[in-house]
Amino acid sequence: MQTAQLTWHVRRNAVAYLALLPMAAIVVFAYLGTMAWSIRLSFSSSRLLPRNDFVGFAQYTELFGTSRWLTSLENFAFIAVFFLAICFVLGTLLAIFIDQNVRAEGLFRTAFLYPYAMSMVVTGLMWQWILNPDLGIERTMRDMGFSGFVLDWVVNSNTVLYAVVLATVWHGAGLVMALLLAGLRGIDTDLWKATRIDGIPAWRVYAFIILPILRPMIVTSLVLLSISIVKMYDLIVAMTNGGPGNASEVPAKFIMDNLFERANIGLATAASTTMLVTVLLIIAPVLYSQYLGKKGSSA
Amino acid sequence: MTSVSIRNLEIRYGQHAVIDKLDLDIRDGEFLVLLGPSGCGKSTLMNAVGGLTDASAGSIHFDGKDVTWADPKDRGIGMVFQSYALYPTMSVRRNMSYGLRIARVDRATIDRKIEWAAEVLQITHLLDRKPAALSGGQRQRVAIGRALVRDADIFLFDEPLSNLDAKLRAELRLEIKKLHKAIGSTMIYVTHDQIEALTLADRIAVMKDGVIQQLDTPLNVYNKPANAFVGGFLGSPAMNKVEGQFSTRDGTLTFETGGFALDMEAYPFEERVETGQKATLGLRPEHIVPADGTSRQLEGTLSLIEPMGSDILAWSDFGGISMAHRLSQEDSYTVGNPFAVNIDTRKASFFDQATGKRL
Amino acid sequence: MSVAELIAPAARRPVTSQQLWGRIGIYAFLGAMTLFFLLPLYVMVVTSLKTMDEIRLGQIFALPRELTFDAWKVAWSSACTGLDCTGLRVGFWNSVEILIPSVVLSILLGALNGYALSFWKVRGGNVLFACLLLGAFMPYQVFIYPLVRFYAQAGIYGSLPGVVLTHVIFGMPVMTLLFRNYYSGLPTELFKAARIDGAGFWMIFFTIILPMSVPITIVAVIMQVTAIWNDFLLGLVFAGRENLPMTVQLNNIVNTTTGERAYNVNMAATILTSLVPLAVYLGSGRWFVRGIASGAVKG
Structure with a gap:
């Protein structure tokens, strides 16, 4: 397009450009600018205050020599894998079972999804109490005569991650259920008639016909859950505060501690840059295919 | 009333040219129909006239004034859309008065104009309803009314009848024609429906791939298609197309196909043809008529008949070439019987096999 | 028989x-x-x-x-955070003060962005939007520290406007996506008709688009109320001591007590904190699910 045309175009749509200024400002300053500065700081020796020097990858070397960070990465991977897998399986099962023409469907739906409306802080606190050996299920079972009963996940550093996964699954499984149920309800009833005439067993229909149709819903729910797991900070703070020891440390909390308590900005920004790159590598293809790939020419 | 000239107009999305170096002149008060298959660029062209799509190059003039970059509201146009595009949250009255209210026209004038337009379109009793409470035909009347109250110099109709059922379509088509007679504004009408084009237009512009294939009166477009595309696009059932070549037999120009040969002395050629030249013959079904006692140009076999109510559409086989033709519903026919026809060669069309151009 | x-x-x-x-x-x-x-x-x-x-x-x-109901009374009006024994009441009102402007502003901006992006052919709009979406997937930790410095410079760090702005910033991707998707489902002819009728950018927005946006606005309100009420991290970092939201105060009450833990008070406090999102969830029914789904399915 020639300059004259461009001038005309901008002049005719000037108000639209003005209206998008707040968004542009937020994208440029609050998202891209901050991101760039975080990355810049990760190559400096900043501690309590930002410094303008350049120390190359020193912070990254230190970061990956820090056992607490490595632990937090391992924990993150563990939580993410089990959380996503269990949420997916459980949520799918719940959706399929609810879809079998059950009575009181609304009740079941409400019961399975309400945790998703609760905050992570509340979720963490609740499960901390229920799994607390002095108060919760273990104490109750022992009082009932099962003296050998052990359920000490939150206070045992070998099992604390199970407790975290349990709490997050409780929080997130309903989301998968709700989205897949909506998808199941959208499936053409003729499809069911066709599979019945062909005599295909129900489990095969679900596994090989229905789930592939529901792929967009599945992707959506897993993307949403992944975002929540990457951002997971409050649940850990409320439930275990990273303990016992470092046993339930996660990257988000590691960064926050180094930013605001340990006054180690360089290390914290190196860690956040690492997370940024990781997320970008994982999410970029999904994001592309989901939102921009199918855009086509809308004209 | 306004004339429109489009000069060298180009509209591109990326590398793809939707409109390619297009010139078009629309006369003052003319009813021009842009006809073509979907994706031919007709709607894009209309949007450009309305100022809703930016031109990549070229210019558009109304009455000699360059409006290429004028805002839609400053062009003196009214537009009617296929999807009606009524504002769903406003009553019919407010829908129609929206543009006038924005232009700060005084109350009394607005009321007067709406009363008038509502009367013309017979929607006075609907004025206080919301669009959701109207039928498709009523909605389209309101949409036309909205354009009417604006005193538009040019009316743009973007497939306005395509969402209606056949009966309503015929009814509203007539109304639009009456409206044009009554107010005499320039009207540009986009459609893919040839019946609408043929019945409404002063002139039809047949478009394909962003290029105008033929711009002429309905009669000429139908009877003398400028190329094979136009010939095939207009007419239902479609024109029969038969490939073959010219030859000279006993001193007369003859068109030979794999199945039969036809004397072509009567055909008004526009280009010189030579013996041996390959061409496509286009024959409309109504130009193949059952042979009477005096002459029998072609002998064939009746292979299929489809009663259409007013007449019968038949398919016959002439030496291995199947062609559609029309029969009167008053006679009875038996499939499989021999069948002789005459062909009105003056009304046939020949197209060059390479370029598709009319010969 | x-x-x-x-x-x-x-x-x-x-x-x-x-x-x-x-x-x-x-x-x-x-x-x-x-x-x-x-x-x-x-x-x-x-x-x-x-x-x-x-x-x-x-x-x-x-x-x-x-x-x-003693525990509830204590939790509401006299539970202690360290030496400060004023109960959750303070946090509740802080949350309300944060919630209302944040919800209103983020929805208005989201609607405006969605409208400008889907109806006005703004050059670079899609690139801007893609950047914004990418930002939605990033852990907050990447942005937080530079934002804190920006806010400190601007004098809004640790204040109500600061935390509201933060919610507007981080709510923008989802809100913009929500409204953009909704608006791209509306017929563009409506927009064209209004343009021919002589309506400009704001006129079309206020007289035609906004009146048609009631359903999606309900969805947006549900999403934003839940998200902002449940937020912990942003309130903790940006709100300042005077404006700490309810979730942060809850965590302080529960996790900083010395001596015997008053479990009944803690649990009452936890329920109190969840009441708003629970009420939203139970009151909104299927709209809640619609919100989750429309936030991410297709672009």
């Missing part, structure tokens, strides 16, 4: 024992899952109604012997 009965098909297909067991299995699974999901809430409620003496006995699943 009469002949007619023999010929006529049975009104109901006879239930085989296999089908019967299938039904029992479905209800057993759904029932067990309902228990799992409701368990924490149940424990919270009964414990909050017990006296500390009764709680010391264990039996977290038992109903309270004598109902007492």
Whole structure:
């Protein structure tokens, strides 16, 4: 397009450009600018205050020599894998079972999804109490005569991650259920008639016909859950505060501690840059295919 | 009333040219129909006239004034859309008065104009309803009314009848024609429906791939298609197309196909043809008529008949070439019987096999 | 049996024992899952109604012997955070003060962005939007530190406007996506008709688009109220000591007590903190699910 045309175009749509200024400002300053500065700081020796020097990858070397960070990465991977897998399986099962023409469907739906409306802080606190050996299920079972009963996940550093996964699954499984149920309800009833005439067993229909149709819903729910797991900070703070020891440390909390308590900005920004790159590598293809790939020419 | 000239107009999305170096002149008060298959660029062209799509190059003039970059509201146009595009949250009255209210026209004038337009379109009793409470035909009347109250110099109709059922379509088509007679504004009408084009237009512009294939009166477009595309696009059932070549037999120009040969002395050629030249013959079904006692140009076999109510559409086989033709519903026919026809060669069309151009 | 009965098909297909067991299995699974999901809430409620003496006995699943709402009163008006014993009340009102402007502003901006992006052909709009979406996937930790510095420079760090702005910033991707998707589902002819009628950018937005946006605005309100009320991290970092939201205060009350933990007070406080999102969830029914789904399905 020639300059004259461009001038005309901008002049005719000037108000639209003005209206998008707040968004542009937020994208440029609050998202891209901050991101760039975080990355810049990760190559400096900043501690309590930002410094303008350049120390190359020193912070990254230190970061990956820090056992607490490595632990937090391992924990993150563990939580993410089990959380996503269990949420997916459980949520799918719940959706399929609810879809079998059950009575009181609304009740079941409400019961399975309400945790998703609760905050992570509340979720963490609740499960901390229920799994607390002095108060919760273990104490109750022992009082009932099962003296050998052990359920000490939150206070045992070998099992604390199970407790975290349990709490997050409780929080997130309903989301998968709700989205897949909506998808199941959208499936053409003729499809069911066709599979019945062909005599295909129900489990095969679900596994090989229905789930592939529901792929967009599945992707959506897993993307949403992944975002929540990457951002997971409050649940850990409320439930275990990273303990016992470092046993339930996660990257988000590691960064926050180094930013605001340990006054180690360089290390914290190196860690956040690492997370940024990781997320970008994982999410970029999904994001592309989901939102921009199918855009086509809308004209 | 306004004339429109489009000069060298180009509209591109990326590398793809939707409109390619297009010139078009629309006369003052003319009813021009842009006809073509979907994706031919007709709607894009209309949007450009309305100022809703930016031109990549070229210019558009109304009455000699360059409006290429004028805002839609400053062009003196009214537009009617296929999807009606009524504002769903406003009553019919407010829908129609929206543009006038924005232009700060005084109350009394607005009321007067709406009363008038509502009367013309017979929607006075609907004025206080919301669009959701109207039928498709009523909605389209309101949409036309909205354009009417604006005193538009040019009316743009973007497939306005395509969402209606056949009966309503015929009814509203007539109304639009009456409206044009009554107010005499320039009207540009986009459609893919040839019946609408043929019945409404002063002139039809047949478009394909962003290029105008033929711009002429309905009669000429139908009877003398400028190329094979136009010939095939207009007419239902479609024109029969038969490939073959010219030859000279006993001193007369003859068109030979794999199945039969036809004397072509009567055909008004526009280009010189030579013996041996390959061409496509286009024959409309109504130009193949059952042979009477005096002459029998072609002998064939009746292979299929489809009663259409007013007449019968038949398919016959002439030496291995199947062609559609029309029969009167008053006679009875038996499939499989021999069948002789005459062909009105003056009304046939020949197209060059390479370029598709009319010969 | 009469002949007619023999010929006529049975009104109901006879239930085989296999089908019967299938039904029992479905209800057993759904029932067990309902228990799992409701368990924490149940424990919270009964414990909050017990006296500390009764709680010391264990039996977290038992109903309270004598109902007492003392714990609720304490949680609301006199529970202590360190030395400060003013209860959750303060946090509640802080959350309300943060919530209202944040929800209103983020929705207005989201609607405006969505409108400008989907109806006005703004050059670079899609690139801007893609950047914004990418930002939605990033952990907050990447942005937080530079934002803190920006805010400190601007003098809004640790203030109500600061935390509101933060919510507007981080709510923008989802809100913009929500409205953009909704608006791209509206016919563009509507927009064209209004343009021909002479309406400009704001006129179309306020007189045509906004009146049509009621359903999606309800969805947006549900999403933003839940998200902002449940936020912990942003409130903790940006709100400042005077404006700490309810979730942060809850965590402080629960996790900073010295001496014996007043479980009944803690659980009452937890329920109080969840009341707003729970009410939104129960009151909104299917709209809640619609919100989750429309936030991410297709672009």
